[in-house]
Structures are given as structure tokens and as C-alpha cells.
Amino acid sequence: MKNCIVAQSGGPTVAINASLAGVISGVMDSNQYDVVYGSLNGITGILDHRFLNLTELFQGREEMRKRLIMTPAMYLGSCRYKLPNMEEDFGVYERIFQFFAEKEIEAFFYIGGNDSMDTVVKLAAYAKKVQSPVRVIGIPKTIDNDLCMTDHTPGFGSAAKYVASTFLEIAHDTYIYKVKSVTIVEVMGRDAGWLTAASVLARNEYNTAPHLIYLPERAFDKEEFLADVQELLSRQHNVIVAVSEGIRDKDGRYISASDSAADTFGHSQLSGTGKALESFLNEHLDVKIRSIELNVMQRCASHIASKTDLEEAEQLGRRAVECAAEGQTDIMLSLRRVSSNPYTVVCESVPVCRVANEMKIVPDTFINQRGNGVTEGMVEYLKPLIQGEMPIAYENGLPVYLSVEHLVDRN
Amino acid sequence: MKNCIVAQSGGPTVAINASLAGVISGVMDSNQYDVVYGSLNGITGILDHRFLNLTELFQGREEMRKRLIMTPAMYLGSCRYKLPNMEEDFGVYERIFQFFAEKEIEAFFYIGGNDSMDTVVKLAAYAKKVQSPVRVIGIPKTIDNDLCMTDHTPGFGSAAKYVASTFLEIAHDTYIYKVKSVTIVEVMGRDAGWLTAASVLARNEYNTAPHLIYLPERAFDKEEFLADVQELLSRQHNVIVAVSEGIRDKDGRYISASDSAADTFGHSQLSGTGKALESFLNEHLDVKIRSIELNVMQRCASHIASKTDLEEAEQLGRRAVECAAEGQTDIMLSLRRVSSNPYTVVCESVPVCRVANEMKIVPDTFINQRGNGVTEGMVEYLKPLIQGEMPIAYENGLPVYLSVEHLVDRN
Numbered sequence: 001m002k003n004c005i006v007a008q009s010g011g012p013t014v015a016i017n018a019s020l021a022g023v024i025s026g027v028m029d030s031n032q033y034d035v036v037y038g039s040l041n042g043i044t045g046i047l048d049h050r051f052l053n054l055t056e057l058f059q060g061r062e063e064m065r066k067r068l069i070m071t072p073a074m075y076l077g078s079c080r081y082k083l084p085n086m087e088e089d090f091g092v093y094e095r096i097f098q099f100f101a102e103k104e105i106e107a108f109f110y111i112g113g114n115d116s117m118d119t120v121v122k123l124a125a126y127a128k129k130v131q132s133p134v135r136v137i138g139i140p141k142t143i144d145n146d147l148c149m150t151d152h153t154p155g156f157g158s159a160a161k162y163v164a165s166t167f168l169e170i171a172h173d174t175y176i177y178k179v180k181s182v183t184i185v186e187v188m189g190r191d192a193g194w195l196t197a198a199s200v201l202a203r204n205e206y207n208t209a210p211h212l213i214y215l216p217e218r219a220f221d222k223e224e225f226l227a228d229v230q231e232l233l234s235r236q237h238n239v240i241v242a243v244s245e246g247i248r249d250k251d252g253r254y255i256s257a258s259d260s261a262a263d264t265f266g267h268s269q270l271s272g273t274g275k276a277l278e279s280f281l282n283e284h285l286d287v288k289i290r291s292i293e294l295n296v297m298q299r300c301a302s303h304i305a306s307k308t309d310l311e312e313a314e315q316l317g318r319r320a321v322e323c324a325a326e327g328q329t330d331i332m333l334s335l336r337r338v339s340s341n342p343y344t345v346v347c348e349s350v351p352v353c354r355v356a357n358e359m360k361i362v363p364d365t366f367i368n369q370r371g372n373g374v375t376e377g378m379v380e381y382l383k384p385l386i387q388g389e390m391p392i393a394y395e396n397g398l399p400v401y402l403s404v405e406h407l408v409d410r411n
Numbered sequence: 412m413k414n415c416i417v418a419q420s421g422g423p424t425v426a427i428n429a430s431l432a433g434v435i436s437g438v439m440d441s442n443q444y445d446v447v448y449g450s451l452n453g454i455t456g457i458l459d460h461r462f463l464n465l466t467e468l469f470q471g472r473e474e475m476r477k478r479l480i481m482t483p484a485m486y487l488g489s490c491r492y493k494l495p496n497m498e499e500d501f502g503v504y505e506r507i508f509q510f511f512a513e514k515e516i517e518a519f520f521y522i523g524g525n526d527s528m529d530t531v532v533k534l535a536a537y538a539k540k541v542q543s544p545v546r547v548i549g550i551p552k553t554i555d556n557d558l559c560m561t562d563h564t565p566g567f568g569s570a571a572k573y574v575a576s577t578f579l580e581i582a583h584d585t586y587i588y589k590v591k592s593v594t595i596v597e598v599m600g601r602d603a604g605w606l607t608a609a610s611v612l613a614r615n616e617y618n619t620a621p622h623l624i625y626l627p628e629r630a631f632d633k634e635e636f637l638a639d640v641q642e643l644l645s646r647q648h649n650v651i652v653a654v655s656e657g658i659r660d661k662d663g664r665y666i667s668a669s670d671s672a673a674d675t676f677g678h679s680q681l682s683g684t685g686k687a688l689e690s691f692l693n694e695h696l697d698v699k700i701r702s703i704e705l706n707v708m709q710r711c712a713s714h715i716a717s718k719t720d721l722e723e724a725e726q727l728g729r730r731a732v733e734c735a736a737e738g739q740t741d742i743m744l745s746l747r748r749v750s751s752n753p754y755t756v757v758c759e760s761v762p763v764c765r766v767a768n769e770m771k772i773v774p775d776t777f778i779n780q781r782g783n784g785v786t787e788g789m790v791e792y793l794k795p796l797i798q799g800e801m802p803i804a805y806e807n808g809l810p811v812y813l814s815v816e817h818l819v820d821r822n
Contacts, residue, residue, distance in 0.1 A: 012584050041589050073583040080588070165714060165809050172484040173423050173711040175818040177491070178452050201809065206816035236819075295703045300584040303576060303715055306808065386808035397717065397797035398576050398612065405617035407586040408647075 001104040003035040004324065005051070008141075009042035009112035009119070010080075012073035012296075013155025014162075014305045015313035016141045017402075019111045020075055021068045022317020023139070024058050029318075032325040037103060040406070042079030043110070043119055046099050047092065052076070052406065064402065069310055070390060071401040072302040083119045086126060093126045100134050107135040107324035111317070113142035113153075117332055117356035124330035124352065135324040138332035138352045139316050143299045145194035148358045149350040150334035154316060155299070157309030157385035160198035162301045163187055164386060166294060167202035167242065171209040174238045180287035182229055182239045185210070186274030187294055190246035192361045193217050195298070197374045198382055199242035209240035216246035217362045218371035220255050225277070226284055228372050233287065245273050303399045307388025312345065319347045343384035412515040414446040415735065416462070419552075420453035420523035420530070421491075423484035423707075424566025425573075425716045426724035427552045428813075430522045431486055432479045433728020434550070435469050440729075443736040448514065451817070453490030454521070454530055457510050458503065463487070463817065475813065480721055481801060482812040483713040494530045497537060504537045511545050518546040518735035522728070524553035524564075528743055528767035535741035535763065546735040549743035549763045550727050554710045556605035559769045560761040561745035565727060566710070568720030568796035571609035573712045574598055575797060577705060578613035578653065582620040585649045591698035593640055593650045596621070597685030598705055601657035603772045604628050606709070608785045609793055610653035620651035627657035628773045629782035631666050636688070637695055639783050644698065656684050714810045718799025723756065730758045754795035 006023045008016055020038070027036040038052040039045035058065050068075055086093060100108070108123065110116050120138040127134050140147050143159035167185065174183050187196040193215025200213060211232055214220055232239045247255045256273045274291035281289045316333040323331060331349040338344040366378040393400040417434045419427055431449070438447040449463040450456035469476050479486055497504060511519070519534065521527050531549040538545050551558050554570035578596065585594050598607040604626025611624060622643055625631055643650045658666045667684045685702035692700045727744040734742060742760040749755040777789040804811040 012587055041587075044589070071583065072580050074587045077589065078587040161808055166708060166712075168809060168812070169483050169711040169713060170707060172482065172812060172815060173707050175815055176423055176452075176485045176489040178455070178488065201807075204809075206814040206819060208819070238819075290707075292706045292708075293704065296581060296584045296701075297577060297703075297708070300580040301577075302580060383807065388808065389803075389805050392800075394800050396612075396794065397572055397799065398579060398615075401579070401583060403617040404583060404586055408617060408619070408649075 001034050003037060003103055003105045004033040004107035004109065005037040005039055005046070005103070005105050006054070006109040006111065007039035007042050007045060008074040008076045009078055009110060009116040010142065011113070012078065012299050013141050013143050014072050014158035014300065014302045015154040015309050016111055017071045017075050018069045018310040018313035019139050019141060019154060019317040021065050022314035023109050023321055024054050024065060026318035026321030027055070028059065030321055030325060032321065033107065037105070038076045041077040042081060043083065043096070044079045044081050045076070046096050049099065067400065067402040069314060070302055070305070070392065072300040075402060075404060077407045082115060083122050086122065096123065097126070097130065097132055097134065100132070106133055107137065109137050109139055109320050109324070111139040111141055113140070113144070114147065114357060114359065117352050120332065120352045121330070121356045127329065135327070135329040137320050137324055137329065138355070139320050140332055140334065141313070143195060144189050144192050146192035146359045146361065147355055148360045149332065149355050151337040151345060152335060152385055154309060154313035156194065157306040159195055159298050160201070160382060161306040161386035162298050162304050163195055163198045163294065164201035165304055167199045167210055167240070168207060170292065171202060171207045171240060174240060178237065180233055180237050182241065182281055182285065182287060182289045184241045184243055184274045184277050184289070184291040185294065186243055186245050186272055186291065188298055189216065189244050191216055191359060193244045194362060196242050196244040197362060197366070197378055200374050200379055201382055201386060210242040211239050212372045213242045213374055214244060214247050214372060215362055215367060216244045216248060218367060219250040220247040221250070222255070222280060226281070229281065229285070243273055243277060247273060302401065303392055305390050306386045307390050308385060310390060315347060323349050340380050340384060412445050414448060414514055414516045415444040415518035415520065416448040416450055416457070416514070416516050417465070417520040417522065418450035418453050418456060419485040419487045420489055420521060420527040421553065422524070423489065423710050424552050424554050425483050425569035425711065425713045426565040426720050427522055428482045428486050429480045429721040429724035430550050430552060430565060430728040432476050433725035434520050434732055435465050435476060437729035437732030438466070439470065441732055441736060443732065444518065448516070449487045452488040453492060454494065454507070455490045455492050457507050460510065478811065478813040480725060481713055481716070481803065483711040486813060486815060488818045493526060494533050497533065507534065508537065508541065508543055508545065511543070517544055518548065520548050520550055520731050520735070522550040522552055524551070524555070524558065525768060525770065528763050531743065531763045532741070532767045538740065546738070546740040548731050548735055548740065549766070550731050551743055551745065552724070554606060555600050555603050557603035557770045557772065558766055559771045560743065560766050562748040562756060563746060563796055565720060565724035567605065568717040570606055570709050571612070571793060572717040572797035573709050573715050574606055574609045574705065575612035576715055578610045578621055578651070579618060581703065582613065582618045582651060585651060589648065591644055591648050593652065593692055593696065593698060593700045595652045595654055595685045595688050595700070595702040596705065597654055597656050597683055597702065599709055600627065600655050602627055602770060604655045605773060607653050607655040608773060608777070608789055611785050611790055612793055612797060621653040622650050623783045624653045624785055625655060625658050625783060626773055626778060627655045627659060629778060630661040631658040632661070633666070633691060637692070640692065640696070654684055654688060658684060713812065714803055716801050717797045718801050719796060721801060726758060734760050751791050751795060
């Protein structure tokens with residue numbers, strides 16, 4: 001027997017199950033491995049011996065595999081477990097590789113973000129140290145698009161499509177009243193503004209919103225923000241603002257509740273960035289102010305996934321299996337853009353140590369000078385990533401996803 | 412010449428443009444009226460002489476009319492203008508009917524909710540008083556589903572479909588971690604709990620969420636809520652709660668920020684019902700608590716509209732034109748359910764005075780005894796309303812809606 005195992009980790013995205021489906025079909029089609037196991041709740045499933053036999057589950061069930069591609073969040077569950085350094089706890093590594101030996105596992109695929117790539121680095125280092133034949137390979141995902149060494153990350157395109165579509169729908173919702181208003185929409189991305197920037201794609205021949213876009217890459221100046229809004233209100237009725245949850249002032253302090261009066265009384269948990277700005281504008285403007293948080297919907301709205309995104313995610317999963325079979329290890333699969341027009345990317349593998357614990361923020365050239373908008377270069381970069389729609393199956397009026405009954409834990 | 416005019420009013424829904432499209436095609440197909448005008452921003456467009464010639468715009472443009480059906484919010488814009496009583500301001504009525512006379516208008520269609528039906532009642536009364544031949548007809552809409560004399564309101568089914576789908580996606584997002592958590596999702600509906608109740612449709616063979624549903628029809632008891640959550644947490648990891656923005660305690664006080672500690676310091680605007688409950692649970696439980704506000708997305712997410720809803724909305728628009736041509740006035744179009752299985756409804760007209768300023772709340776028989784869930788009867792009632800999907804056109808990765816450039820007001 002020669003088996004492999006796959007796990008998912010970090011925050012959910014719409015595309016992470018597509019990569020899982022890619023690994024499953026990669027294994028089945030290549031005949032390089034007998035069984036592909038799925039560790040439940042990331043690496044912790046290996047430590048607790050909680051896993052599924054994915055070959056058994058998916059063999060001959062192509063419809064089920066296709067449904068997996070469309071299912072939001074993680075079929076195998078996630079974890080936020082950080083593997084200790086080898087020097088701190090050698091035992092945990094021994095337990096993991098003991099499990100690999102027992103199950104005759106020769107490849108481990110970890111689908112995740114930054115932290116998950118740290119796990120890949122550590123496991124690969126251990127494998128090297130003990131001369132284990134187990135290949136350790138990372139497959140990227142994150143809606144934040146903040147991984148280095150890849151043009152973009154699976155999961156980002158779908159989140160970007162949700163964000164852009166929702167801004168367009170919010171614009172329609174906003175334009176109906178002939179009263180002055182400011183609508184602040186808070187988008188995820190604590191350190192990198194990629195997803196907030198994607199709101200720009202909502203603009204079209206009749207919709208100029210979002211009118212202001214603030215990313216965490218630039219220090220946020222409340223007075224400049226107020227001036228920007230006032231200037232726009234002097235010319236138009238409705239101002240729609242895209243703001244990253246992670247914006248900070250020039251001293252690096254988050255512009256969240258901590259910056260609003262409420263915090264003085266210790267209730268900062270009541271309020272996010274959008275709410276804080278709503279409160280700030282309410283103090284200075286006599287127009288209708290509303291804030292909207294896109295919240296987890298931006299990372300789980302599979303019914304409006306980007307086809308490009310899901311296809312790439314699946315492709316990376318398939319390619320990971322090939323890489324392992326070829327003997328590669330200590331790598332992360334990555335996407336290199338050959339051209340934006342026509343959009344062409346190639347799958348590559350990159351040293352995972354150059355990804356783990358690093359972060360790719362939005363470059364200066366993609367942000368306008370005043371720091372309240374993005375450039376044409378950003379639009380060019382983003383556009384291909386949201387293209388295409390998946391055929392969504394509906395039953396009884398709801399999108400049909402794959403059952404995650406095994407995750408619905410009863411104590 | 413014999414013309415008619417249509418306007419939209421109140422809060423946006425996904426279906427209100429479908430009713431507009433129904434009026435337009437009703438006029439064109441029946442040849443009962445030469446021109447159908449569209450008053451901009453509700454009745455205020457008539458007072459300010461701001462209107463569109465919809466016949467000119469849509470004649471021979473079936474693709475454009477179909478796109479209108481799919482476009483969220485209001486193509487003609489909205490207003491929150493309450494018509495004064497005749498005794499208070501006779502002049503405003505004279506101006507409106509003067510406009511009707513000038514434009515040879517013999518029928519006025521008002522698509523809206525409760526307040527709009529008040530306008531219909533008043534204009535019909537004036538028409539009767541001055542023996543004007545102008546027919547005044549209401550076409551219902553509201554995501555709240557709180558209009559009397561109709562089985563349900565256009566706009567509700569699509570909002571319900573969004574709410575149910577989003578709860579299912581949030582459930583997937585929630586189940587991935589093996590840590591105890593409570594997720595509170597706040598749904599619109601200040602006085603009626605229909606839309607919050609629709610979250611129940613997210614349940615399927617693997618998803619038991621939402622686990623608790625609180626409607627404004629029942630007094631909300633925080634201690635009972637805490638007990639309900641604790642009881643569930645003793646048996647399962649994740650608890651997902653659907654809560655109406657309008658829940659109140661037994662003394663009628665809203666459970667919003669006003670009920671949380673923050674309010675003591677005068678910052679109630681920072682927080683909604685979900686945030687207030689998040690804050691309350693955080694004081695009593697040592698698990699992860701998150702609150703999510705579905706916000707305006709639940710009333711503008713046309714990309715996941717209910718086909719049943721949009722078709723009914725359009726049908727009511729068409730039927731309204733027939734009613735006017737038949738000489739009916741002082742009525743609202745309504746839907747009467749003949750059967751739930753198979754789902755059959757008929758269009759009727761009802762006296763609008765029995766709708767205006769009245770409200771249909773959720774009956775006791777649709778709420779469970781403890782007031783933390785809904786009954787099978789409610790599920791039966793809701794299910795047909797979210798059925799079916801519209802073919803959505805996408806361009807450049809985004810849903811294509813009809814341009815509302817005429818609403819994007821520049822000062």
C-alpha cells in the first residue's frame with residue numbers, strides 16, 4: 001500500500017473544497033496512491049486519529065465530487081493549531097509520523113494560508129531530519145490574497161466576486177432616495193487590502209460607487225476622510241465607501257471601536273471599523289449614515305463563486321498530487337500569471353519557506369496618491385479573477401451543498 | 412390620448428421592479444392606455460414634474476424589460492413622503508390631479524407597502540370627492556410580508572430565499588471549528604417576524620441550524636434566551652440563532668443597544684439587536700460569540716431572487732392594468748393562496764382601506780410554545796415562496812442589472 005492524506009486549515013473560503021476535490025481526483029486518476037485519507041480539523045485530526053477514507057467515500061461518485069467543489073467552507077473541518085517548534089516538542093512530530101507509518105502514508109497535502117504553510121515547512125524539515133520519505137506539500141487558499149510567491153490565492157476570486165456584486169446591489173439600493181447619504185461598507189482583510197480593493201469592480205457605465213476606497217496599506221487620516229466625503233457630498237447625493245476592517249492611523253492604531261467614544265467605557269467589542277466611521281461621520285455631518293459589514297458572507301457565499309477561482313483551486317489540488325508523485329516536497333503550489341489579456345496562468349511549485357509567515361500586501365503602484373482609491377493597474381489585476389459562474393444546483397429553492405454531517409458535532 | 416402613470420415607494424425589494432415591468436407590459440399588451448409614465452421618487456415626482464415616458468423607453472425593447480425584472484431596488488426611485496390629509500392641504504391634491512389632467516392620465520398605480528397604500532386610499536378618496544375618472548390602484552411589496560389582505564407580499568419570497576440560503580452557508584462556515592461557539596444572525600423586520608422565520612428553511616438532513624428563532628411577536632426574555640443557549644451548548648458545539656431586529660422585552664423595550672451596557676453612555680447608535688445579544692452572551696458565557704447583520708443585502712440580492720416571487724410580482728403588475736381598465740379603483744392587488752401543495756395562488760383585488768396602516772404579524776399558531784422557534788405550519792407556508800431561480804445574466808463576472816443612471820443624482 002502507498003497512501004496519502006489531505007487536510008484543511010485556517011479560515012474558510014469558497015474554493016478550499018475545490019482544492020480538496022482536486023486532490024481526490026488527482027489521486028484517483030493517477031493511480032499513484034491507493035487511498036487518500038482526509039484528516040479532520042486540520043493537523044489535529046492526525047494527532048487524534050480522526051479521519052475519513054476519501055477514496056472509499058468518493059470512488060465512483062463523480063456527482064458527489066462535483067458537489068464538493070461547490071460547497072462552502074471546509075468539508076474536512078479546520079483548526080487553528082500551530083505546530084510547536086521541533087526543539088520544543090519533538091514528541092508531536094513523532095506522533096504525526098508514527099501515524100503516517102501506520103497508515104502507509106507517503107504524502108501529506110495541507111490546504112491553507114500563511115499559518116498552514118508554517119506547518120508544511122516544519123513537517124518537511126522533520127521529514128528531512130529523520131529521512132522520512134513522506135512528501136509534504138502546501139496548497140494555498142485565503143480570501144485575503146496575502147500569500148507571497150503566487151499571483152493570487154484560491155478563494156480570493158470568489159470573495160472578490162461576492163464583494164463586487166454586493167457593492168453593485170448596495171449601490172442600486174442606495175440610489176433610490178433623493179436624500180444625501182453616506183454608506184460605509186466594511187470588508188475583510190486585516191493587513192492586506194486586496195479584497196477591499198475588489199469593490200472597485202462594481203463600477204460600470206452608470207455606477208460610480210464605491211466612491212472612496214481605503215486600504216490598510218495606507219495610514220488612515222480621519223480628517224482627510226471627512227474632507228473627502230464632504231467634497232463628494234457637495235457634488236452628489238450618495239457616497240458609498242469601501243473600507244478595510246484593518247485600517248489604522250499613522251501611529252498604527254486600528255480605526256475600530258477603540259477609536260470611537262464608546263471605547264472609553266470599555267465596550268470596544270460592540271463595534272467594528274465601519275461602525276466606528278459611522279459614529280465619527282454622525283458627529284460631523286447632518287446626512288443619513290449607514291454602515292454595513294459584509295462579515296462571513298464574503299467567504300462562504302458559494303452560490304456566487306467565481307468559476308475561474310474554483311477551476312484554479314481544483315487544478316492546484318490535482319497538480320499537488322503530481323508533484324508529490326514526482327518526489328517534490330517542502331513546496332507550495334502557486335499560480336504564475338503569464339498574461340492578463342488574454343488571462344493565462346500556469347501552475348508552479350515554489351519553496352514553501354518563502355511563503356510561510358510572510359505577507360503580500362498591496363503595492364504602492366496599485367493605490368492612488370491620496371490613498372482613497374485604487375489604480376487602473378489594480379483593476380487590470382483583479383478583473384480576470386472574478387470571471388465565470390458555476391452551474392449551481394438548487395433544490396427546494398436552496399443551493400445544494402455536500403452534507404457535512406460528520407462535522408456537526410454533538411457532545 | 413388616454414394615459415396612465417406608475418410609481419414606487421417605501422423600502423427597496425428585489426421584486427418591486429418586476430411589478431413595474433408587469434405594469435409596463437400590461438399597458439403595452441392591452442392597448443388600454445397610450446402612454447405609461449413613470450413618476451420619479453414616488454408621488455413626489457408628480458408634484459415636481461419629474462417623470463419618465465416608459466412607453467417610449469421600453470417599447471420594442473423586450474430584453475430591457477426582462478432586465479428590469481431582475482434589477483434590485485427601484486428603477487423609478489422611492490420616497491418617504493406621507494400625503495397630508497385632504498383637510499390639511501387640499502392644494503397638494505389639486506396639484507396632483509392637475510398633473511393627471513395635463514397628461515391625460517386616467518390611472519395611477521402605486522407599488523409599495525403600508526404607507527404607500529395610505530396614499531392610494533387618500534388619492535382614491537379625493538378622486539371620488541371631485542368626481543375624477545382617475546383610477547387609483549395599489550400593488551403590494553415589502554420584504555417584511557406584513558401587509559393584510561394578501562397571503563404574502565411580493566419581495567418577501569426573494570428576501571426569504573436569501574435569508575435561508577445565507578443561514579445554510581453560515582452554518583457551513585460555522586461547523587468547521589471544534590470549539591464551542593454561538594452565532595447570532597440579525598434579520599430585518601421590526602414588527603413582524605416573517606423574514607426571521609424564513610431562516611428555518613435552511614434546515615436539511617445534515618443542518619439543524621438555526622437552532623433558536625426569536626420573533627418580535629413574542630416578548631423576549633434574556634434569561635430564557637441564555638438558558639436556551641446553555642442547554643444547547645451542553646449537547647452540541649455550535650449554536651446558530653436567528654433573531655429579528657425588532658425583538659422587545661415584556662415591557663416593550665427593544666433589545667438593541669439600548670439594552671446593553673453601552674447605552675448608559677449614550678452610544679446606542681453603535682449597536683443593533685445582534686450586537687446587544689452578543690455583548691450579553693459574552694458577559695455570561697466563555698465561548699466564541701459572533702453576531703452577523705444581514706443588513707440591506709437581504710433586500711437587494713437580486714442574484715439569488717425567487718422565481719416564484721418575481722413571477723407573482725410581475726403578474727400583479729399586469730393584473731393591476733386590467734383592473735384599472737375594468738374601471739376598478741380604491742383597491743390593492745392581492746394574492747390568495749388556494750393550496751400549498753400543489754402551490755396555487757390567484758390574483759384578486761381587495762379594498763385598499765383594509766390594508767393601509769394595518770399590519771399582519773405572525774399568528775400564534777406559527778410560533779412554538781416557548782417562543783424560540785416556529786411550527787411546521789410556518790414551514791409549509793414559507794416553502795413555496797422561495798422556489799425557483801431566475802436565469803441571471805453575468806457580464807465581466809458581475810450580474811447585469813438595468814442602468815439606473817437617471818437616479819444617480821448629481822447636484
